[in-house]
Amino acid sequence: MMLTGLLCGALLGFVMQRGRFCLTGGFRDMYLTKDNRMFYALLIAITIQSVGVFALIQAGLIEFSAGAFPWVATILGSFIFGIGIILAGGCATGTWYRAGEGLIGSWIALFGYMAMSATMKTGALAPINNGIKKFDAPVNSIPEMFGLSVWPFIAILAVITVIFVIRQLRKPKVAIPTMKAKRSGLNHLLFEKRWHPFFTAILVGLIALLAWPLSEATGRMSGLGITTPSANILQYLVTGDSDKFVNWGMFLVLGILIGSFIAAKGSREFRFRAPDAKTAVSSFIGGILMGFGASWAGGCSIGNGLVMTAMMTWQGWVSLAFMILGTWTASYFVYVRPRTKTKTNPSAALRTSTT
Incomplete structure (x- = not known):
């Protein structure tokens, strides 16, 4: 049954x-560019997963408990994680799939991510990781806090998502050059045709939904998750303890690498880049x-930003907000401030143009 994690990850x-x-x-x-398409795509994936998962919960097919809300750890950890993904050039899942494309920088980022996650969860920094999570609120579920059913909240999310998507689709389209097709039919659709972000989001939402019953069938009561499974790989390689560290989630992240490699090879985008x-x-x-931030926050852009948001938890939505804030903060120092300095310093601009 654990091999279903490999399949889900590959998809x-x-x-x-x-x-x-x-x-x-x-x-x-x-x-930087006021382009919200990918954020709207994320909302699509969250909405699809939320509708599906709570339908499965209501049918008694899966179980979920939101638990407490470690608000201090979530806020600080998510902000740090947001800074980290700008420096790393990709979030946790993005780093895994870009490693499958042959990007050496993503392998370097992955090593740092896995090492710090393992150190935070079971290593020398575990007391720091566990200590800050003692500052929590007893209720993590947003509907439970208000004493309401989850479905009105899902309906509100769905309406907001539809409004954003319609507004985006009504904007004038910009022609984007695509690879000259050398194949036709299914090969063209899979490997040559550019995928729209919203179509991709629908598939991501369905895969996230599929992950719940597949994972719970192995005793892992959760959906998609990247940080702990990534740490488990390193912990297993070091300790050899398969009972403790080899699980559905570990196969999931390995599957992401395999699926990305297949896609990159098929689309001729795979190449080693140092x-x-x-x-x-x-x-x-x-x-x-x-690794540090995701461990504190209890999840990454997938675990918190996609899954815990769909489960209508404070942890998910607060984490997503501070993740974005951390990303914007890092973007200012990495992209905006250097350009501002160059514009206000002609000699710096001259040096830049001649190097």
């Missing part, structure tokens, strides 16, 4: 690679911050 990796479903770029573009020294250092530092 997710394939879809995210072909659809360029990058939340880091999406959050960054909201700030970063320069500065980018390599930035990727590693970003990976460290991702």
Whole structure:
């Protein structure tokens, strides 16, 4: 049954690679270019998963408990994670699928991410990770706090999502050059045709929904998750304890790598690309911050930003907000401020243009 994690991960990796479903770029573009398409795509995936999962819960097919809300850890961890994904050049899932494309910088970021996640969860920093989570609110579920059914909240989310999507689709379309088709039929649709972000989001939402019953069938009472499974890989390699660390989630993240590799090879986008020294250092530092922040926050852009939001928890929506805020903060220092300095310093601009 654990091999279903590999299948689910492969589907997710394939879809995210072909659809360029990058939340880091999406959050960054909201700030830099006022382009909200990827954020709207995320809302689509959240809505689809939320409707499906709560229908399964109501039917008694799966179980879910929101638990307490570790608000201090969620706020601080999500903000740090947002900074980390800009430095790393991709969020946790994005880093996995870009590693499948042959991007060496993503492998460097992954190592930092896995190492810090393992250190925070079972290593020397575990007391720090566990200590801050003692500051919590007893209720994490938003509907439970208001004493209401979850369905009005899902309906509100669905209406907001539909409004945003319709407004986006009504905007004038910009022609985007695509790869010259050398194939036809299914191969063209899978590997050559550019996927629309909203179509990709629908598939991501359905895969996220599929993950719940597949995961719970193995005793793992959760949906998609990246941080703990990533840490488990390193912990298993070091300790050899398969009973403790080998589970459905570990197969999931390995599947993302495989699915992305298949998609990149099929679309002729796979190639090994080595970063320069500065980018390599930035990727590693970003990976460290991702692992630290996601461990504190109890999830990454997928675990909190996609899954816990769909479950209508404070942890998910607060995490998403501070993740975006961290991304915008890092984007200012990485992209905006250097350009501002160059414009106000002609000699710096001259040096830049001659190097």
